[in-house]
Amino acid sequence: MNKPSAPRKTSKSAPAKPTSLVTLLTEVRQLIQSARRNVSTIVDTFQVMTNFEIGRRIVEHEQKGAKRAAYGTELLKELSERLTEEFGTGFSPVNLSHMRRFFLTWRERSSIFQTPSEKLGAEEILQTPSEKLVPSQIRQTPYGKSTFTLSWSHYVVLMTIKDPEERSFYEIESAQSNWNVRELKRQKASCLYERLALSRDKEGIRKLAREGQVVVRPEDLLKEPFVLEFLGLDEKASYSENDLEQAIIDRLEHFLLELGKGFLFEARQKRFTFDEDHYFVDLVFYNRLLRCYVIIDLKLDKLTHQDLGQMQMYVNYYDREVKLPDENPTIGLLLCKSAKKTVIELTLPKDANIHAKEYNLYLPSKELLKEKLDEWSAAATR
Incomplete structure (x- = not known):
């Protein structure tokens, strides 16, 4: 006798996710990611401010005691042993010396900080979930609002720069351009400050120290020279323009x-044709800060008037055929091994939006650039 079959179970499909959940999930994900980034920022800020205050107390203690060099050395050694025993690593005599130097280097900022005994106003760092977490809005420490916006590793590098204006420039650029420590070291080693300074007047150099590299006109993008050591090309080896471009x-x-701030890559070997002839621009970029095209031609040897004339044709074509009416005039940049100022001045009209700059395949000598900068400053005052 056959047993009656069990009633068949009907499968229920999983309920469809409401479309509103997609929006909610996106917002929550962004909030979590932003919070995690800013937690890291807050930790960095606390470390920097704590090291600043440790440096302050070391200096104040030294000022009350003997001023002999041996006293300072023994003080840091003994303090290091006590702190390491209680708190672990991070308080070596070298690190404590960095903290002391850190306070002495940036001590003019100490007047804006509160003392540790002052209470932290929690309402100043709390935000509603709908508000974006912006690092500059939550840089609050037990010592007050911090103007130190970089990590401790950044400041260790910056302390090696003796010139206050140069040091200020690299601090501002690191924060504005979001340089990591490796990039800061590279820009410092490539003498970015001196190279930018050689393309500016005296007021422009002072603005570098106060504001960093502000791009509002084509000349603000220029360096002298451009440094391309990261390409890995041997200065003495034989290579072609195509090798350089690749x-x-x-x-x-x-x-x-x-190149600097605001650049977007568009094309290489961009072709345009007229009168049945083909022409090729090596590299085409767009600068969103200046709202204009920047076209680059690469030259292995010294610059000639024919090179300048060809670039003028490229710029004219882009201005007349490519750029939009609300965009600014195209910038032409010739990167070459050698550029003679006289050839440039005699070939181009004064208002030409074309610039020729030399490039190096190795890191430049800081002493040589400083010497050139001093010569430039002396000539400018005559």
């Missing part, structure tokens, strides 16, 4: 950092 494309991220 090396730039292979390391495009580094090249964009060397």
